[in-house]
Amino acid sequence: MRRNLTAYGFLCGALICFAFFSWYPIVREVLLSFQQTNFVGDATWVGLDNFRTVVEDPVFVDAWVNTAIFTVLALVIGYVVPFAIAIVLNELKHARGYLRFVVYLPVMLPPAVAVLLFKWFYDPGPGLFNQILGFFQLPGLSWLDSTDTALVSLVLVSTWMNLGSGTLIYLAALQTIPGELYEAAELDGAGLFRRIRHITIPQTKLILLVMLLLQVIATMQVFIEPFLLTGGGPEDATVTVAYLMYQYAFNFTNFGGGGALGFMLMLVLMVFSVIYLRVSREEAR
Amino acid sequence: MRSRILATLLTVALGATAAACGGDGSDGKDGAPLDAGTKVSITVGCMPAKSQEAQRKEWNEDVAAFQKLHPNITVEGKDAFPCIDPQTFQAKLAGGQMEDVFYVYFTDVKNIVAHGQAADITPYLGQVKQNANLDPTVAKVFEDRGKTYGLPRQNYTMGLFYNRTLFTKAGLDPDAPPKTWAEVRDAAKKISALGDGTVGYAELSAKNQGGWHFTTSLYSQGGSMVGPDGKKSAFDGPQGKAVLQNLKDMRWTDDSMGSKQLLVDADIQRMMASGKLGMYLGAPDNATALVDQFKGDYADYGMGPIPGGTGTLLGGDGYMFNPKASPEKIKAGLMWLDFYALTPGQGQLNYARAKTDGRPVGLPQPKLFGQNATGQKDRELRAASANLPVQNFKAYEDAYTSVPGKLEPPQAQQLYAILDSVVSAVLTRRDANIDQLLADARKKADTALARSGT
Numbered sequence: 211m212r213r214n215l216t217a218y219g220f221l222c223g224a225l226i227c228f229a230f231f232s233w234y235p236i237v238r239e240v241l242l243s244f245q246q247t248n249f250v251g252d253a254t255w256v257g258l259d260n261f262r263t264v265v266e267d268p269v270f271v272d273a274w275v276n277t278a279i280f281t282v283l284a285l286v287i288g289y290v291v292p293f294a295i296a297i298v299l300n301e302l303k304h305a306r307g308y309l310r311f312v313v314y315l316p317v318m319l320p321p322a323v324a325v326l327l328f329k330w331f332y333d334p335g336p337g338l339f340n341q342i343l344g345f346f347q348l349p350g351l352s353w354l355d356s357t358d359t360a361l362v363s364l365v366l367v368s369t370w371m372n373l374g375s376g377t378l379i380y381l382a383a384l385q386t387i388p389g390e391l392y393e394a395a396e397l398d399g400a401g402l403f404r405r406i407r408h409i410t411i412p413q414t415k416l417i418l419l420v421m422l423l424l425q426v427i428a429t430m431q432v433f434i435e436p437f438l439l440t441g442g443g444p445e446d447a448t449v450t451v452a453y454l455m456y457q458y459a460f461n462f463t464n465f466g467g468g469g470a471l472g473f474m475l476m477l478v479l480m481v482f483s484v485i486y487l488r489v490s491r492e493e494a495r
Numbered sequence: 496m497r498s499r500i501l502a503t504l505l506t507v508a509l510g511a512t513a514a515a516c517g518g519d520g521s522d523g524k525d526g527a528p529l530d531a532g533t534k535v536s537i538t539v540g541c542m543p544a545k546s547q548e549a550q551r552k553e554w555n556e557d558v559a560a561f562q563k564l565h566p567n568i569t570v571e572g573k574d575a576f577p578c579i580d581p582q583t584f585q586a587k588l589a590g591g592q593m594e595d596v597f598y599v600y601f602t603d604v605k606n607i608v609a610h611g612q613a614a615d616i617t618p619y620l621g622q623v624k625q626n627a628n629l630d631p632t633v634a635k636v637f638e639d640r641g642k643t644y645g646l647p648r649q650n651y652t653m654g655l656f657y658n659r660t661l662f663t664k665a666g667l668d669p670d671a672p673p674k675t676w677a678e679v680r681d682a683a684k685k686i687s688a689l690g691d692g693t694v695g696y697a698e699l700s701a702k703n704q705g706g707w708h709f710t711t712s713l714y715s716q717g718g719s720m721v722g723p724d725g726k727k728s729a730f731d732g733p734q735g736k737a738v739l740q741n742l743k744d745m746r747w748t749d750d751s752m753g754s755k756q757l758l759v760d761a762d763i764q765r766m767m768a769s770g771k772l773g774m775y776l777g778a779p780d781n782a783t784a785l786v787d788q789f790k791g792d793y794a795d796y797g798m799g800p801i802p803g804g805t806g807t808l809l810g811g812d813g814y815m816f817n818p819k820a821s822p823e824k825i826k827a828g829l830m831w832l833d834f835y836a837l838t839p840g841q842g843q844l845n846y847a848r849a850k851t852d853g854r855p856v857g858l859p860q861p862k863l864f865g866q867n868a869t870g871q872k873d874r875e876l877r878a879a880s881a882n883l884p885v886q887n888f889k890a891y892e893d894a895y896t897s898v899p900g901k902l903e904p905p906q907a908q909q910l911y912a913i914l915d916s917v918v919s920a921v922l923t924r925r926d927a928n929i930d931q932l933l934a935d936a937r938k939k940a941d942t943a944l945a946r947s948g949t
Contacts (some may be wrong), residue, residue, distance in 0.1 A: 217721065237607060247589040249589035250612055250819065267942075268942075334754040335692055335754050335755055336692065337737050352754070354757055355754070443701050443923075444700070444916075445919055445924075457912060461908045462581055463606050463607075463612075
């Protein structure tokens with residue numbers, strides 16, 4: 211009984227924290243999306259007006275398309291790269307600890323610092339990337355200043371910032387694979403790629419799936435990169451749903467509109483969250 | 496029995512209503528002066544931060560002097576840097592943490608009034624001795640349908656900010672800044688020809704700042720952002736096209752605007768302070784930002800009137816009042832602002848003290864008063880304590896009264912966001928179609944204006 215009480219005590223702490231810092235804001239946000247408020251007087255219920263306002267905004271479709279493209283690109287680049295690095299690190303016999311530290315280093319930088327660092331890398335004039343291209347006699351790119359490359363440039367920043375965490379998780383998963391499997395495969399004459407295909411991927415299938423879903427949920431909420439690097443430009447090419455939400459709430463003083471966008475994004479992310487929960491339950495079994 | 500209960504309830508309700516209408520019963524909503532026996536405590540935003548040692552010392556001195564004059568009033572400053580932040584503004588209102596006298600940019604005033612987030616101070620303006628001496632154009636910023644909602648603290652009109660050292664290097668006369676956009680284009684070409692990454696002219700194009708500067712340039716060409724009734728946009732006329740065509744020519748034909756775009760004000764200031772930028776549109780206090788934040792030198796900078804000179808954007812900041820503030824608090828707040836912000840020789844306009852404290856004096860800003868005796872006195876006091884190379888700003892100062900300052904449009908932030916996209920397109924895409932961009936922007940702007948019910 212006493213043991214149970216201690217457990218319930220710990221549970222209460224967590225429940226109170228979640229109630230105050232997660233559930234209450236979520237409920238408040240949902241209510242806000244159906245209200246008009248100036249935070250001075252009482253809020254008025256406006257039905258679906260806020261949703262109508264944001265859906266009729268010409269930037270609304272752009273924001274969703276940009277978010278979808280960003281998510282897909284972030285998966286193509288940001289999902290494959292950490293996994294590949296983890297495999298390489300796992301195969302290495304020397305300097306593994308040092309390289310692990312180097313790969314994880316970007317995670318230790320505050321996101322704002324990392325993003326501003328890339329602002330300099332992307333400078334079309336003296337920026338690092340164009341200097342490298344110039345070294346190889348290649349023409350410089352406009353990076354953030356072009357509608358063709360701006361979104362991809364943001365994905366690169368995001369990938370670099372989150373590379374370390376993903377790699378470490380994959381590495382941990384890889385190290386749970388029994389070494390005998392690889393030894394047996396090697397004796398049977400399997401090369402590196404066959405070992406990856408027939409041992410590594412099947413053995414880490416569940417963690418790969420979980421990471422995929424978590425990455426979708428995280429990248430769809432992309433905000434800091436467009437906020438700090440492009441301000442949604444050029445020509446709204448990097449306006450994302452989260453950035454548009456910020457514009458509505460804080461620049462246009464339309465919290466109802468911001469709330470409506472947030473609610474819509476939440477519904478989309480809930481679908482992925484449900485799948486995530488099912489997958490992680492399967493993994494637990 | 497039932498009717499007795501009803502009668503009791505009615506009496507209680509009427510009593511409660513009467514109490515609510517009467518507040519604490521002292522002054523009500525009349526314009527009578529604050530009773531010297533009424534104790535009032537007010538919170539005021541934008542107290543200088545601890546890092547601004549001299550300004551903070553001066554603020555504390557001013558509070559002490561004011562409280563000595565009015566022992567019944569307590570002024571509690573609230574510091575923050577920057578003084579206003581869009582993220583915290585609404586949160587402070589929602590959480591009941593907003594100061595009684597809160598700080599705002601001119602850009603946000605119309606929006607705050609439209610959302611009912613500031614108190615109507617019209618009945619209490621009698622507390623402000625300097626109210627009649629304010630420049631009517633500046634005072635108008637805080638007016639809406641015959642009511643007043645705040646008072647200015649700083650104001651400026653936009654002009655051409657330039658690097659005198661680069662002007663000299665490029666063979667241009669640093670005492671004769673360009674007066675027309677054609678002259679700007681010509682000067683930008685010469686400055687960028689200096690090479691080594693030097694940019695002739697730079698323009699903002701991100702975070703709604705591109706739209707803000709587009710508005711300034713549009714005014715300089717004689718254009719307007721909205722029609723006379725404010726219900727439809729009007730920026731797509733010949734003046735708007737001329738603004739964008741000029742930028743397009745400088746960016747792509749002359750290559751005098753550098754390759755890096757999507758700039759915000761801090762980027763441009765960094766370029767100017769590092770001696771790599773010739774010109775941009777700005778206010779006089781940019782010089783202070785360049786020196787304080789980017790280690791620039793006042794001697795390097797000069798300012799002329801806005802090219803074209805048909806009109807310019809009038810900007811600045813000031814104070815509004817918490818809609819929940821009592822009449823007593825509003826009266827006390829107005830008395831503080833009158834003392835601190837609007838009386839020549841006192842508070843922020845005490846130039847002699849600022850000079851003694853080693854702060855820069857002499858920039859032609861603020862210009863709160865019109866061409867009257869108060870304005871004249873303020874100008875004389877500033878000139879007497881000037882410790883900056885004020886002759887570098889003479890061209891701007893001389894033309895100040897001849898270039899009318901125009902206010903920002905309704906739904907400013909939304910229109911600026913829409914026009915950001917247009918300006919960034921012209922600066923990042925060689926084949927940008929100006930007519931098409933403006934037509935698309937007009938549709939979006941008209942929708943935004945109609946939605947807001949402006």
